[in-house]
Every structure is written in structure tokens, then in C-alpha cells.
Amino acid sequence: MTQPTRRTALAAGAGLVAAPFVAPPFASSALAAGRPVVPLPDGGCPTDPRTPKRDLRAMWVASVENIDWPSRTGLSAEQQRTELVGWLDLAKQQRHNAIVLQVRPTADAFWPSDVEPWSAYLSGTQGVEPGWDPLGFAVDAAHERGLELHAWFNPFRVSQRADRSVLAPEHPGAQHPDWVVAYGGKLYYNPGLPQVRELCRRAIIDAVRRYDIDAVHFDDYFYPYPVAGQVFDDAAAYAEHGQGFSLDDWRRDNINRFMSDLRDDIRRTRPTTQLGVSPFAIWRNRATDPEGSDTTAGAETYDDLYADTRKWVREETVDYIAPQVYWSRGFAAADYEKVTDWWAEQVTGTRVHLFIGQATYKVAANADPSWDDPEELSSHLEFNTRYPQIDGNMFFSAKQVRLNALDATGILNRTWYSRPSLTPASPWLDGRPGAPRAITRVVLGRGGRQPTLRWSGTDGDARLFVVYRVPRDRATSCDLADARHIVDIVPARRGVQTWTDPQPAAGPVTYVVTPVDRVRQEGPGTVAR
Known part of the structure; x- marks a missing residue:
């Protein structure tokens, strides 16, 4: 079991709500929408320290x-x-x-x-x-x-050498030589100015x-x-700004x-x-x-x-x-x-x-x-x-x-x-509260030997998508608690995204895709159907 981290409180209570279903352009009416799977905060499920989800x-x-x-x-x-x-x-x-x-x-x-x-x-x-x-x-x-x-x-740091002639004429250190201190065979800006x-x-x-x-x-x-x-010569700056x-x-x-x-x-x-x-x-x-x-x-x-x-x-x-x-x-x-x-x-x-x-x-x-x-x-x-x-x-x-x-x-x-x-x-870096919304639908195609997933973006906020492959015919939140079942993390692209499993597993599997935003908050997962 992993210990709860000091950030559990930040992740908990995010108020994740799945988006209402709207069929993406490639979906047919015969396809059923996947059901979102909400990942639990760190510490809520048994995890393996050798496969951390966040690292x-x-x-x-x-x-x-x-x-x-x-x-x-x-x-x-x-x-x-x-x-x-x-x-x-x-x-x-x-x-x-x-x-x-x-x-x-x-x-x-x-x-x-x-x-x-x-x-x-x-x-x-x-x-x-x-x-x-x-x-x-x-x-x-x-x-x-x-x-x-x-x-x-x-x-x-201005130069690895104390020779000021190596500075380009337009270099601020060349234009303001009084800003630069020679020390230890190198040149540095004086932080006291x-x-x-x-x-x-x-x-x-x-x-x-x-x-x-x-x-x-x-x-x-x-x-x-x-x-x-040697002495870092900032005496004049200290006298003026000390x-x-x-x-x-x-x-x-x-x-x-x-x-x-x-x-x-x-x-x-x-x-x-x-x-x-x-x-x-x-x-x-x-x-x-x-x-x-x-x-x-x-x-x-x-x-x-x-x-x-x-x-x-x-x-x-x-x-x-x-x-x-x-x-x-x-x-x-x-x-x-x-x-x-x-x-x-x-x-x-x-x-x-x-x-x-x-x-x-x-x-x-x-x-x-x-x-x-x-x-x-x-x-x-x-x-x-x-x-x-x-x-x-x-x-x-x-x-x-x-x-x-x-x-x-x-x-x-x-x-x-x-x-x-x-x-x-x-x-804390993002002014918009909560994680990105769940993907509306993930379509699973099995036309060839390699299963292919297709989906469209959430609300434009996703920067990455995490693809999980759970070796059972259903997935629970705890299956998403660490990286054991992550098979790929892919960058978000405009329009419809396609992902093909390069090494399909034998036996029943469930694919789940989650969106991740700019500050790496992960949204609910959507089961591929």
C-alpha cells in the first residue's frame, strides 16, 4: 500500500462530472457510449511502488x-x-x-x-x-x-572565460561593462544591481x-x-544598495x-x-x-x-x-x-x-x-x-x-x-477548477489483429490522453490507481484521435482512456466500446 500523499486533499473533492453524451462525427447510432470510470485520489487503492502513476x-x-x-x-x-x-x-x-x-x-x-x-x-x-x-x-x-x-x-553567468572580447558587441554585458564582475576566470553579472x-x-x-x-x-x-x-567585487553596488x-x-x-x-x-x-x-x-x-x-x-x-x-x-x-x-x-x-x-x-x-x-x-x-x-x-x-x-x-x-x-x-x-x-x-497553476471532463465516447475497432481506439477531444483542455489496458472484461477505479495498466500516454491532437495497440494482450481486456490537462490533472476515464 502506498501512503497518502500531502497532495491527496488537493485531488479529492474535485467534483468530476461526466459530460452529457454528444456523438462524435465518426460514431454511429449503433454504438453505445462508454461509462466513465473516475480515478480515485492517490492512496485510495492498493498500488505498486514500482509502477507509480505520478513520477x-x-x-x-x-x-x-x-x-x-x-x-x-x-x-x-x-x-x-x-x-x-x-x-x-x-x-x-x-x-x-x-x-x-x-x-x-x-x-x-x-x-x-x-x-x-x-x-x-x-x-x-x-x-x-x-x-x-x-x-x-x-x-x-x-x-x-x-x-x-x-x-x-x-x-x-556571462562567460566561461574572463576575456570580455568574446562577448558579442550587442551583448548587454559588453554594452554595460560595469554590470559584469570577473571572478575565478569567468564573467558574471552582478546580482546586486x-x-x-x-x-x-x-x-x-x-x-x-x-x-x-x-x-x-x-x-x-x-x-x-x-x-x-579571490573576492567577488560588488563593493560599489553594496555601498549604493546595501x-x-x-x-x-x-x-x-x-x-x-x-x-x-x-x-x-x-x-x-x-x-x-x-x-x-x-x-x-x-x-x-x-x-x-x-x-x-x-x-x-x-x-x-x-x-x-x-x-x-x-x-x-x-x-x-x-x-x-x-x-x-x-x-x-x-x-x-x-x-x-x-x-x-x-x-x-x-x-x-x-x-x-x-x-x-x-x-x-x-x-x-x-x-x-x-x-x-x-x-x-x-x-x-x-x-x-x-x-x-x-x-x-x-x-x-x-x-x-x-x-x-x-x-x-x-x-x-x-x-x-x-x-x-x-x-x-x-x-494551483490553473485558474479553472477541477480536472478535464471525460471523453464522450471511445470507439473500439477490432477489424484486424491490433485493436484500434478512436475518440475526439473533451473540451479542448486536454493536453494528453492516458490509455489503460485492464486484463479483464471490466475496469474499476482501482485499476487506474497506478501505472500497472497504462500502455501509453499520447499527446492530444485536433479532431479525431486514433491509437492502435502495438502488442495486443491475449484474453479479455478493457481499454480505458482518460484526459489530462495542462497542469497534469487527470479526468474521468471512458471505457472503449
Whole structure:
């Protein structure tokens, strides 16, 4: 049995009412309408933790330094497109339901931005147009595959090198050199300047306005990680804008203001787009703060990156938090189990989704011998099942997912990703209460060896449809409680939809189709007749 989650109350009492029957254009009067089957809230029926119905599964596709994509600079538009499609197809093969694509690695853009120049990681030279719109294409191609597209932005990093000459003349950092700080061999915007924070928000919102992205995503970089013997030179900004804060508190306030202002901008621009952060997983060590985690990590986001990630969870500034818990179970300085437990406690009582960032890149490639165990990564997901607060996992990065060192990813997929899964629902993002209405009719055709279902949309609100295949001649609500009977999750299309069962089951089966809306609320199921 799964434990009731803290979101059960959000799902319960949704007041789901089936739509009155209206025959779709392809239906004949001889066909009887299917009877809706209302899925119960989580925890209402026996479920299998290995086949969760709600489970975010994603990999990071990093563009900075061409880590994952594009594989190198200077590829043609067609080559870049082909590579990107390959990553999206890999995500589907892994039974992932989202992809995290880096689109603003160094204050430049993977789309025709009104604010910043084209990224150098496309053409090799910043500001050179690549011949296509990578982000626009990625959003459409991901949604065509039923994947969420989380657009990954780095807020304040300007360049991986301290040489300002690499910036395009039109780059805001080149036009306003006083906004930029050289530190640790790189260039960063100074978050202490209000005009910098406003610029970075405008750059991000430009993408949110143009594209139907599912989330704005940040990683761990806000202020840069400390570099021994160097000082981040923001003294002049502190003198002008410090407002009585200590330097540390002022820096944290700068980031807090940026995050809350950006959240408000997103809500005004595209309310159903989530804001998510994947921080370094240690907020503070317990030795620093008794409310911190039982760890002795060398960095703390609160003190070193000036990112008060716990505050963002408690105040629900973010819709999800995905701490990078990049350590093994039992690792002395930062035990995966202790860090994960700490984060589960932080999200309890909030509506913030908790995803765990997983270090696929460490498998067979780390000094910690635990990563030489092919089962280590899969064991993390086993541990996660103890916490109903955990809503999924993200894997760094795409290359390592594809590499499948030691078959660790294969073991994980066979154990935990045997069935498709929906991402968690975020009903607070949608101004329209309740889940989408049931599909009016699903017609089952058995003309050939492969059964075919046909249906039309509900009320235009559905973004996905879930197809269940129950191995009996009837279906109950409990058959829809987890993913055991899910055979496919398909994107909504205009007009009549057709789905053919690629592997029909022997014996009697019942097909049920449910609609899922933009914020992943699932409506009642309709039995195919």
C-alpha cells in the first residue's frame, strides 16, 4: 500500500462530472457510449511502488561547453536538429516524461531573443544566427512526444572565460561593462544591481512569452562558488544598495528578490509555467545551523551561493525543488539517505514538488567505490519509495544516460520505469477548477489483429490522453490507481484521435482512456466500446 500523499486533499473533492453524451462525427447510432470510470485520489487503492502513476523522470541536456548538445559548435541547422531529436527520442525510450534543456548557458540565447545574442555554443561565435529556432523546435518536438520541456536558464553567468572580447558587441554585458564582475576566470553579472536582475528577468520572460514551455529551470549557480584567494567585487553596488544589510544578507536578499519577482513575472505571462530550481543539495550543514542537514559538505548554498533554497520552499516561491543529491548511500560527508530525508522534511506541508537530482555521471567514474556497484543508482529510487513527498528524479546528464555505464541505467529502467508515468499535477497553476471532463465516447475497432481506439477531444483542455489496458472484461477505479495498466500516454491532437495497440494482450481486456490537462490533472476515464 502506498501512503497518502500531502497532495491527496488537493485531488479529492474535485467534483468530476461526466459530460452529457454528444456523438462524435465518426460514431454511429449503433454504438453505445462508454461509462466513465473516475480515478480515485492517490492512496485510495492498493498500488505498486514500482509502477507509480505520478513520477517525474527527466534528464538534463547541457549545452554549456557543448557537454551534451550540440555535440560541437558549427554544426549545420539540420545536424543540430537531428541531434536534438535523438535526445528527445532517447527520453521516450527511457520512459521519461520530461526533458531539461539548457537554453541560456552564458547570458545568451538558443532562440531569437529580443534581449540577448545567439549563443556561441550553436555557431561557435556569439551573436551568429544558427539558421533555425532551437527552443521553438524543442518545445514543439517534446510536446509531440508527450514530454514536458523544462527550459534551463543560468541567471547570472556571462562567460566561461574572463576575456570580455568574446562577448558579442550587442551583448548587454559588453554594452554595460560595469554590470559584469570577473571572478575565478569567468564573467558574471552582478546580482546586486537592480538593472541586472531586471535584465535577466526580461531575458527569461522573453522565452516564456514566446513558447509554451512547461517550466523555467535553474541549476545551482546564483552567486558563483567561492574561489580561494579571490573576492567577488560588488563593493560599489553594496555601498549604493546595501540598505543596512550585512554583505551576506544583502546578497541573499538580491537573489530572493530576483526569484520572487521572476515568479510573479511568470504568473503574469504564462500562469501554467512552473518555476523550478535544482540547487546544490546542502542548504547548511548542521554544524553551521542546527536546522541544517546532518552533513559536513564543503559548500552550503545559503552561505556560499547566497541561495536560501529552504526559504523558497517554505514560501512556495518555487513550484518544484530538485536538489542535486550527488552522493552515494552511506557516503560520510553527505549521505544520500540523510540529505534526501532532510529535503523530504522541508517540503512537507507545502505544495512544492520534490524531485531528486541523480548523479548518473558518477557511475564507474568516481573515487567513491559505491559508484562501481551497478545497483547503486537504482537503490536510490528504492530508498525514495519510503517518502511520499518525493515526486520523481532528474539525471545528469544525457550523455551518461545514453552511455548506460555498468548497465546502471538499464537496471534502473527495468526496475522502476517499466510503465509510462504522468508528471505530478500542479492544480494551483490553473485558474479553472477541477480536472478535464471525460471523453464522450471511445470507439473500439477490432477489424484486424491490433485493436484500434478512436475518440475526439473533451473540451479542448486536454493536453494528453492516458490509455489503460485492464486484463479483464471490466475496469474499476482501482485499476487506474497506478501505472500497472497504462500502455501509453499520447499527446492530444485536433479532431479525431486514433491509437492502435502495438502488442495486443491475449484474453479479455478493457481499454480505458482518460484526459489530462495542462497542469497534469487527470479526468474521468471512458471505457472503449
